[in-house]
Structures are given as C-alpha cells and as structure tokens.
Amino acid sequence: MADATAFDTPDPTLGELLAARPMLSMHPSAGLCVEEVPLTRLADAVGTPAWVYSATTLRSRARALTGALSNAALNAHCHFAVKSNPNLAVLALLAREGFGADIVSEGEMRAARAAGIPARNIVFSGVGKTERELRLAIAEDIQQINLESAEEAEMLSAIATTLGRTMRVALRVNPHVDAKTHAKITTGTDENKFGVDVPLAPDLYRRICALPGLEPLGLAVHIGSQITRGIGSYAAAYRRLGELVVALRARGLPVPRVDCGGGLGIPYRDETPAGPEALAGAIHSGLGNLGLELMLEPGRWICGPAGVLLSRVVIQKQGTARRFVILDAAMNDLIRPAMYESWHGILPVSPTRFHAPVSAADVVGPVCESSDTFTTHRALPDLPGGELVAILDAGAYGASMSSTYNARPLAPEILVEGARWSVVRQRQGYDALLAGQSVPDWLAPDRLVP
Ligand SMILES: Cc1ncc(COP(=O)(O)O)c(C=O)c1O
DSSP, X not given: OEEGGGOSSOOOOHHHHHHTOTTEEEETTTEEEETTEEHHHHHHHHOSSEEEEEHHHHHHHHHHXXXXXXXXXXXXXXXXXXXXXXXXXXXXXXXXXXXXXXXXXXXXXXXXXXXXXXXXXXXXXXXXXXXXXXXXXXXXXXXXXXXXXXXXXXXXXXXXXXXXXXEEEEEXXXXXXXXXXXXXXXXXSTTSSSSEEGGXXXXXXXXXXXXTTEEEEXXXXXXXXXXXXXXXXXXXXXXXXXXXHHHHHHTTOOOOEEEOOOOBOOOSSSOOOOOHHHHHHHHHHHHTTTTOEEEEOOOHHHHGGGEEEEEEEEEEEEOSSOEEEEESOOTTTOOHHHHHOOOOOEEESSHHHHHSOOEEEEEEOSSXXXXXXXXXXXXXXXXXXXXXXXEOSOSSSSGGGOOOTTTOOOOOEEXXXXXXXXXXXXXXXXXHHHTXXXXXXXXXXXXXXX
C-alpha cells in the first residue's frame, strides 16, 4: 500500500483531489456526486461496496484520444484493452465511439462479442494463448493475433492449416525500453516474458512470412502500463519499431501495420503523465512517415479516471499509534494498493466531513491480511462507522482484478450518465458465490466417522 512517507511531495488535499476530477462535484447538501448522481443515493439503492463509472468521462476520454490521433494525421484505430475494465456496458459504450477490443483470453473475447464488438475489431494479445483460444479466434475470424514467440507462430500455423484457414498476425517485439513504471507492470525489456527481442525479430518475421496459414501484417509493441515519466520511452520504442519496419521492408517483407500498444498513465496522486497529444506526436515521429496502418490498445487512460469505488466505513478504531478507518471494501475488491503499492485519492462523501479538520488515518479493509490497506498516514476527517467514502480513479484494473477472497461476493457496477444511472453488473449473490462447488459422496456427513 502507498505510504505517505514514501513520497517527497505532500499529498494533494481533499479540495485539490476534487478540483482535478471534473466528473465529481461536492453538492452542499447531497454531498459527493458522480456527474449529477449523489453517491449517497447509489449507496442507499445498491449498497456498498460498489463501483461507479461515469459514461460522460469514458466518452470524452475516448474522443480526446481519437481526436489527438486524427489531429496528428495518423491512420490509427483504437482497441480498448478489455483487461482494464471488461464490463459489457463499458465495452458497448466504447464500441459506439468506434473502439475495437484488445483481448487476452477467451473470456475477454466472449465479453467483447457480447458487448457487440465485431470480430473484425478484435486483436488478441498475450504470452500464453491456448490452443483452444487460438482455434476460437480463427473460428471467429478476429482481426489479428499478436504472436509473442516463434513457438506460438508454429502452433498457430499448424492450427490454421488444419482448419484450412489463414489468420492475420503481427509479431510483438520487445524494444528493450525501460518504461520506468512499477516493476510489476513494465513489459518492454528483455527481462520480461513478453514479445520477441528486436535482434531476433527479422529472422523470425521472415519465418512467419513463410509459414502456411498465417498472413503477417506487421509488428506490435507494448512497453508497460501507467507510464508517467514523460514520453521518452514511447518515443524510443516507436523509433526502434520504425527502424525495424524499414529493415524488414528492405528484405522484401510486407509490413503494412504496427500495433502501438497501450500504457498511457493517469494522475492518481500528483503525477503529470504525457497525454494523448504527446503520444500521437511520439507515434508520428517514429512511425508517421512509413505509410502504416496503426493500432493502439489503451486501457487505463480511458477508464481509470472514470470510476470510483464507493464504500461505507464499518468502524473507526483508535489505536495507540494509529487511527484505522475500516471500510466494507477490501483488497479483494481493489487490489492495486496491496499489489503495486499504488496511491488512490479517498474522498468523504458527506459535505460536512469533506470540510472538517483532518488528521492522519490508515484506511483499511476487513480482510485478514495486513496488506489489505488502501493507504496509511492519510489526512482525512473523522470518519465514524456509517460514513461513505469514494476511492478515486478506480475505473481501471479495479473490478477487473477483483476476487472473492475471504468469501466476499463481487461488488456491483453502476454506470452513471448525467442524472440517470443503471446497475450494469449485479452484486454477486451468495448462491452464485458457492455455485459450482460440491462435497464428494465420500465426504458426505453419513460417511464421516464420528
Ligand atoms: C498487450 C497490452 N496492450 C494494452 C494494455 C493496456 O495497458 P494500459 O491499460 O496501461 O493502457 C496492456 C496492459 O498491460 C497490455 O498488456
């Protein structure tokens, strides 16, 4: 979890957090609202914890990204990284904005199709696609499979040939660029499991061109996630990819397309990541003059700032050294603080609490792990049991990374637009939580020795 002492700048104040998030407002009596919907109303109607997404934010961010790409005169198409938020309503909204899907599993393929995303707008990434998944991708005739190894190329070629089909592919290369992000979400160096190292790429690409059942369309790259330290790592990666495109073409190999990946960071605390315009600029300078068809796979940048995790304080506990605010949300809901030491803003929903004096508090969940801690030493008002809080910027890698650890059902998801809202995923019931499990006959109570 993010400890305030780990940063060399002071935490943003509650007022600064609110002011920097246009989808949120603090109504003098109704309290914290997402768009025009008070979070108290959602908590009363749906219960807590609950994920709340802003449709307007999703849409405006999708448009900002596509606008930046077209302003840079790039022939680019966006495929939303489904892993960041696979809710069908989110996918359907983005599909209406022209987004396809970047998927990494059969489940994500099914989600994309169920949300109405046509197979021709689906790209399949991932380092360990199974034979079953590859067969399904061919059967669905998706747009492209990004190959991650020579072995996978052979495997796909064999499957496609057996099925009498040809599959469009790109080769994911590893440009050996350090995206300077958290070690658990960097993917573009030769110590990561992803992609093929650049020096190996020309020979492998030539081999792929000769394999039956494959139609090579080009290269793919993704250097990491939550990239916040400037645009330099992107620029270096795209420059390297551009050089590789030229080298492959010089060998007479067809390279009409490059998939530029995702990774744009968002400000959770006080980061100042490069935005879509800078990304478009880096793509333009590295790849812009090669007549390429371009793809992007953004996830977090689109949906992260569009969501909050709404939670109620179960109890506030005063220790000798610490004040603990114990929420009904936990690491099983939002695992990012426990997994990546990530920092999330936390706002009280009540206007009175929002304006009250603050002191240091640890905000934790009820799960039986010390890492079930959303933050430590955070300046927050008195938050007794029953108060509501919103954990900010939880729209990406939030619900999608949830588990049922401690036998806690998955929280519901709510989509807000203006003054209207809909539950877009029901809270998991206890029957569903236990569904599929059984006790074998040989453990049935009448067989047990007393
Ligand atoms: C291949 C690939 N593309 C796209 C993404 C999306 O990244 P982000 O959500 O940071 O934009 C990921 C995430 O790790 C990925 O692995």
